[in-house]
Amino acid sequence: MSDNSYMGIPREKIDWYPTIDSDACTGCGECVDFCDHEVFSMEDSVSVVVNPYNCVVGCTSCGKICPADAISFPDQKDLVAQLKKLRAERDAG
Secondary structure, X not given: OOOOEEOOEEHHHOOOOOEEOOOOOOOOOHHHHHOOOXXXXXXXXXXXXXXXXXXXXXXXXXXXXXXXXXXXXXXXXXXXXXXXXXXXXXXXX
């Protein structure tokens, strides 16, 4: 990804990216093939998150295409609360 911010907030301050259950991952590579932002890579026959801050904030599409249901994300409500807080901090500064 070329832009390192989301709505004027540095992307690395936003805790939004997938987590992979390595025990559930079958190593099919669907997420690697699906994600255009190079969030995933294959290592030792399982998918791993290598570029977490390349993940599009709020996107959960890779989790929906995972046949093993091995990909999870933070709660959407927590994301909204975090973004509100970060925007308020940005606007105050």
